[in-house]
Amino acid sequence: MELTFSPTEFAKSKVLAVQEYSLLAWQSIANLFRHPRYVADMLQQADIIGVGSLPIVVLTGFFTGAVLALQSANSLAKFGALSFTGQLVSLSMVRELGPVLTSLMVAGRNSSGMASELGSMKVTEQIDAMRALGTDPMKKLVTPRVISSIIMLFFLTIISDLVGLAGGSVISVLLLRLDVSQYWTNAYQSLVFADVFMGLSKPLFFGFIIATIGCFYGLNAKGGTQGVGRATTQAVVAASVLILAVDLFLTRVLMIVFPLSS
């Protein structure tokens, strides 16, 4: 068997993939302004993505807030600032950990789900059948997933932030012997508009990434069930890495926009 590696072909394939992803991402949003719009599919996806992800988001948020309180208390106690635990948990959860961890959990659950579902449809010619029946798979399958992911991730992040703060308060009260009202007042008062804006604007981008990456890998799946498995894994990896990379970029941009809060 001849094994050859052509850097040119490799580069071309990567550029082509970026081009195809960009087209899919653009069309997924542009289709919102074109008929037909699949509202029922959007609601169904919102249920699958939003309600379906609620348990893992709640659990992740709770334990993240709890462990954050536990870890930070150790350092804060050295400076006699244990009472600032609420502030630290609040800022960390709302600005960074809430949106990022929620997105990573939802990516693990839904990017893989979308890639495997659409990948299975692709390899069994169901996508071609849909096109043959006069229905645009981009409008019917991709746009509802993208819009639902964006909307639901926004609300899941809010829930995650709140549950994370609750987790922090449980540790603060039960283990650190802090006053519960002091914890919540501290947590609430430390937040300014810029923190909330930063924390709630990120899920809009992350939700877009989760759905477009999942759909992209699914619609490009090749090679039967093995290809679907590969697409699923690639989707989760790509979505997770992209979320972290975009998070860094967004954080920097938002820090420039809101210099005082940083």
Next chain:
Amino acid sequence: MATIPQNTGTAMGTPGTQQNVVFENVSIAFEGNRVLEDISFTLARGETKVLLGVAGSGKTLILKLALGLLKPDSGRIFVLGEEVTAMKEEDLFELRRKVGMVFQESALFDSLTVEDNVGFRLMEEHVPREEIHQRVLEVLRFVELEHTVKMFPSELSGGMRRRVAIARAIISQPEVLLYDSPTGGLDPVTSTTIVELLVKQRDVYKTSALLVTHRLQDAFIMATHTFNSKTNRMEPLPEGQHRNLHTNFIVLKDARIIFQGNAAELVYSKNEYIQEYLSQ
């Protein structure tokens, strides 16, 4: 908008008839390998054309090109008077609603019931739910699968899935039907049932069809049988009538068409490859 070329009355079609599908010098290659080279043929209204050839000879590709699911590297394709090769994907969806396709592995939506699969196109057109239900039952009766209406594709046998796929393709009464190996992998009895459905569709609704098949016997049954609406059965053509004028054949070899004609011309062809192909 490009218009359909005028029929010249050559061996490619029947003179003076409307051509529902026209391929003009169509070629396509994948990664440097030519799969179809200079393919030209026409499909007249009411005609069935059977595409024969070994696996990988590009038969399925012709169907996908006709539907605009793929674009050729060169050449022009017209379907129902519109140039598929010059149309944008957005415009093709409208045209595809007038064409039905039965995929090789049925390609039924596995998360939908038989009713939703068959009525998919009507649901997309926002036809009232009650009307969809009635039309689904009607078309399932045509393929004799009325009892499967609430079942999922995974609960059906291979032959039943093909019949549901046929029902899905014909529910909107398309002007052109594309069948991709509808009898592939099925037992002889089920295959005959499927062929009977194709003959029924051809003779009752006079739909144009491109039929890809590996089974020669199916192709010849198509050419030698007719559907009797009174007995609701497929019957051999009356004595003295040796071939069905509405069913013709195309044979593909090495990316090219090597034969176009009717059943008798195919059987008496002097081409060595065809003789060998027919003898297998």
